[in-house]
Amino acid sequence: MELTQEQFNTYQKEGFLVVPEYFSQLEVENMKGELPALFAEDSPRRVLEKDGDTVRAVHGSHSTNQLFKRLTRHPKIVSPARQILGSQVYVYQFKINAKAAFSGDFWQWHQDFIFWRKQDGLLTPRIMNAMILLDDMNEFNGALFVIPGSHKEGMIDVTSPQLQEINNNLTGDKKQEWLLSFTANLKYSLPQEIVQELALKYGMYAIKAPAGSAVFFDSNIAHASPNNISPFSRSIVIVTYNSVENIPVPVENPRPEFIVSRDYLPVEALSGDALLLPSLI
Amino acid sequence: MELTQEQFNTYQKEGFLVVPEYFSQLEVENMKGELPALFAEDSPRRVLEKDGDTVRAVHGSHSTNQLFKRLTRHPKIVSPARQILGSQVYVYQFKINAKAAFSGDFWQWHQDFIFWRKQDGLLTPRIMNAMILLDDMNEFNGALFVIPGSHKEGMIDVTSPQLQEINNNLTGDKKQEWLLSFTANLKYSLPQEIVQELALKYGMYAIKAPAGSAVFFDSNIAHASPNNISPFSRSIVIVTYNSVENIPVPVENPRPEFIVSRDYLPVEALSGDALLLPSLI
Numbered sequence: 001m002e003l004t005q006e007q008f009n010t011y012q013k014e015g016f017l018v019v020p021e022y023f024s025q026l027e028v029e030n031m032k033g034e035l036p037a038l039f040a041e042d043s044p045r046r047v048l049e050k051d052g053d054t055v056r057a058v059h060g061s062h063s064t065n066q067l068f069k070r071l072t073r074h075p076k077i078v079s080p081a082r083q084i085l086g087s088q089v090y091v092y093q094f095k096i097n098a099k100a101a102f103s104g105d106f107w108q109w110h111q112d113f114i115f116w117r118k119q120d121g122l123l124t125p126r127i128m129n130a131m132i133l134l135d136d137m138n139e140f141n142g143a144l145f146v147i148p149g150s151h152k153e154g155m156i157d158v159t160s161p162q163l164q165e166i167n168n169n170l171t172g173d174k175k176q177e178w179l180l181s182f183t184a185n186l187k188y189s190l191p192q193e194i195v196q197e198l199a200l201k202y203g204m205y206a207i208k209a210p211a212g213s214a215v216f217f218d219s220n221i222a223h224a225s226p227n228n229i230s231p232f233s234r235s236i237v238i239v240t241y242n243s244v245e246n247i248p249v250p251v252e253n254p255r256p257e258f259i260v261s262r263d264y265l266p267v268e269a270l271s272g273d274a275l276l277l278p279s280l281i
Numbered sequence: 282m283e284l285t286q287e288q289f290n291t292y293q294k295e296g297f298l299v300v301p302e303y304f305s306q307l308e309v310e311n312m313k314g315e316l317p318a319l320f321a322e323d324s325p326r327r328v329l330e331k332d333g334d335t336v337r338a339v340h341g342s343h344s345t346n347q348l349f350k351r352l353t354r355h356p357k358i359v360s361p362a363r364q365i366l367g368s369q370v371y372v373y374q375f376k377i378n379a380k381a382a383f384s385g386d387f388w389q390w391h392q393d394f395i396f397w398r399k400q401d402g403l404l405t406p407r408i409m410n411a412m413i414l415l416d417d418m419n420e421f422n423g424a425l426f427v428i429p430g431s432h433k434e435g436m437i438d439v440t441s442p443q444l445q446e447i448n449n450n451l452t453g454d455k456k457q458e459w460l461l462s463f464t465a466n467l468k469y470s471l472p473q474e475i476v477q478e479l480a481l482k483y484g485m486y487a488i489k490a491p492a493g494s495a496v497f498f499d500s501n502i503a504h505a506s507p508n509n510i511s512p513f514s515r516s517i518v519i520v521t522y523n524s525v526e527n528i529p530v531p532v533e534n535p536r537p538e539f540i541v542s543r544d545y546l547p548v549e550a551l552s553g554d555a556l557l558l559p560s561l562i
Contacts, residue, residue, distance in 0.1 A: 106510050109510070139487045140487065143420070145511070199512045200512075206420045226423070226508055227508050228507075229389070229390070231476050231477035231481075
């Protein structure tokens, strides 16, 4: 279940690849069926919107939920990940971003890799994301904006005044610092001047695709998404695969295991019907 | 410079009409050239974003700025307004909405007429908006979302709990109450259930058009716009025309003249080059 040469080339050139309706409606329904229970669980894995009520994201569900565990081993995403990274891979991170109807807040412009480099000791960007849309992503509900080709710039080492300010405002419990990576005030967001420069250089693209579509994207592509003021929720799952040849170096105060997995065993792919066998779950 | 029969029919049916590139690039440049001075003026006419710094809107500039005064008398918008309202018209309201790059906040779902009815004593919706885009409005910078046909529902009399809450939180200066109509917490926003219902019934449409385009829209069409996280500012001018046969009844605590004009004299149209004669300004 590898990508075609053309798909592979697109990914390399643009830094992302959209595969429309990659998973079936039934597979999507199975996954969506797991969300209410995961969203209802009051746990540090869960990040809320600023309203303190709506679920913004849930982390590490692949270690608690059997269906999502199976998703991380699905050949439709494991094979492309191996192909792109050129090695065996393991699950580095797993998250569900909800972007709820009427409430889902924006994500600032950022590259993913810098978060992993600065916080987790990941030295090279031999890591990639597989995003699966559990709802249609359209022009109304906060489509993912990317700057195609911006991954070629590599990691842009931002040290934004915002970051300083946020850090200065931090009180007490330093262990909660990782939360800053998942709120609307992103810790390593790209400065406006840089986004403008990148947009002028590369243009901008809004990813719109039906539920079940997959988006593979580079850890250094600049991306963002606006708020969701529509009546349509827009939930996605992101499985981040790292090369087994790119194990992070130890850091002080590592982020929780449910944010950054320290299980470096290569994933083994299941069969293609991995999300369709309820009796096995 | 009236609308064609087809354009007129579209307006009646959908509740809005987009006329792409209605004003020339030069006319747009002339208008944009006026913005910095208007935005810089520290005045009650000016509404800021939540950041307390970025300009969100400026009101009533047609009474202080000669070019925008001329815009309100431009035959390209006065004639359609007369045609749609079936009478002479006067300028009820004038505003510039900035929606600045990276900062412009969203506008909640609402109908315009209820604001005018509840606050200004306007009894019937024989009133309409002419919006002129001073920048391209695209899928990245907070396009205007409308629910086509929703104007046929008439005014939906919302009494939202939010409103109660906002009102309860109001301190001291009651005269500033009008401000609530222009912040992200809209006083008469439509409840989520109603927006969902309308969207299911009528669908949703995102208006995207180049700078210079005009959008005529009904005072009862449900509309909203998301935040602008892009590097592209998206400024618009909205001239609201009321029928001279629809003069509001007196109300207690009327809003300021720069929000609701009490000059009921019919506008007289200028010639088509009204925005191109700098010597006359």
